[in-house]
Amino acid sequence: MSSAVATMPQTDVTVSVTPSRKPGQSPYSAARVVAFIALAVMALLWLLPILWAVATAFKTETDAASGGLSLIGESGVTTQAFETVLAEGNVYIWGLNSLWTSAVITIITVAISALAAYAFSRLEFSGQKIIFIAVIASIIVPPQALIIPLYYQMLTFNMVDTYWGLILPQVVMAPIVFILKKFFDAVPIELEDAARVDGASRLRVFWSVVLPLSRPILGAVSIFVFIQAWNNFLWPFLIINDTFLMTLPVGLQTVMSAYGIQYAQTMAQAILAALPLIVVFLLFQRQIVKGVATTGFGGQ
Numbered sequence: 001m002s003s004a005v006a007t008m009p010q011t012d013v014t015v016s017v018t019p020s021r022k023p024g025q026s027p028y029s030a031a032r033v034v035a036f037i038a039l040a041v042m043a044l045l046w047l048l049p050i051l052w053a054v055a056t057a058f059k060t061e062t063d064a065a066s067g068g069l070s071l072i073g074e075s076g077v078t079t080q081a082f083e084t085v086l087a088e089g090n091v092y093i094w095g096l097n098s099l100w101t102s103a104v105i106t107i108i109t110v111a112i113s114a115l116a117a118y119a120f121s122r123l124e125f126s127g128q129k130i131i132f133i134a135v136i137a138s139i140i141v142p143p144q145a146l147i148i149p150l151y152y153q154m155l156t157f158n159m160v161d162t163y164w165g166l167i168l169p170q171v172v173m174a175p176i177v178f179i180l181k182k183f184f185d186a187v188p189i190e191l192e193d194a195a196r197v198d199g200a201s202r203l204r205v206f207w208s209v210v211l212p213l214s215r216p217i218l219g220a221v222s223i224f225v226f227i228q229a230w231n232n233f234l235w236p237f238l239i240i241n242d243t244f245l246m247t248l249p250v251g252l253q254t255v256m257s258a259y260g261i262q263y264a265q266t267m268a269q270a271i272l273a274a275l276p277l278i279v280v281f282l283l284f285q286r287q288i289v290k291g292v293a294t295t296g297f298g299g300q
Contacts, residue, residue: 051071061265085268091252095276098247110221116135117176117178135178139178169235183214184210187214230248252269
């Protein structure tokens with residue numbers, strides 16, 4: 001074996017790289033400069049409200065209410081607004097409630113959506129097209145239109161002011177079913193046929209063949225579902241009255257002062273509610289981009 005490897009002829013491999021610009025073309029053409037300036041201006045316009053919110057949160061209430069265009073108030077930088085919000089509310093309990101309910105909603109939603117999408121993609125059953133059309137049509141129904149029937153349903157099941165009353169109405173998401181179905185349609189059927197020939201059941205094929213190939217899209221939709229569940233305000237606001245069961249967006253709204261609108265505290269509340277999502281996005285942004293690219297919305 002070693003002599004055979006030693007006598008193998010050496011082959012030069014030449015990799016051709018297509019240049020990104022034509023020969024002699026300047027990397028700083030007028031079109032590139034204009035595009036860069038336009039993108040920089042749009043990025044600045046997008047970041048300006050966020051910068052203003054952060055600056056307001058680190059001001060005193062007097063400086064925040066006085067107006068002006070200065071990012072730092074006359075009293076300097078202070079964490080008084082954050083200290084007030086943390087002292088007057090059960091922020092840590094609300095944060096744990098949001099984390100717990102969002103995680104459970106994500107797990108149940110992705111599991112149900114993946115099974116439904118695989119059934120629509122691979123199985124043939126009576127009324128398949130009609131049911132799928134109904135699922136897609138439900139996307140255009142505003143969630144606010146279902147608030148009253150859902151509330152009466154939870155009231156009938158004695159789930160008002162309970163975690164399950166908060167979680168269960170949020171686990172059905174038609175857009176996630178549609179996205180996963182489009183991905184499963186692109187999975188080669190030959191891989192599943194090979195597993196079926198080896199004696200694997202339909203559920204085993206789904207678990208051992210399809211799901212491992214679907215990790216990018218499952219990761220992306222999981223992050224989307226988690227963010228939506230974390231940011232949801234209307235349904236938790238209506239279904240939960242117990243202070244110790246409130247989620248973070250709802251609980252922060254109860255921290256109100258008797259002196260009217262407190263701008264610094266309001267911005268501090270917004271930052272505290274958005275900070276976990278920023279951390280999640282920074283940690284999983286690669287999975288988000290990869291998942292979006294594999295759904296077909298990235299030009300593929």
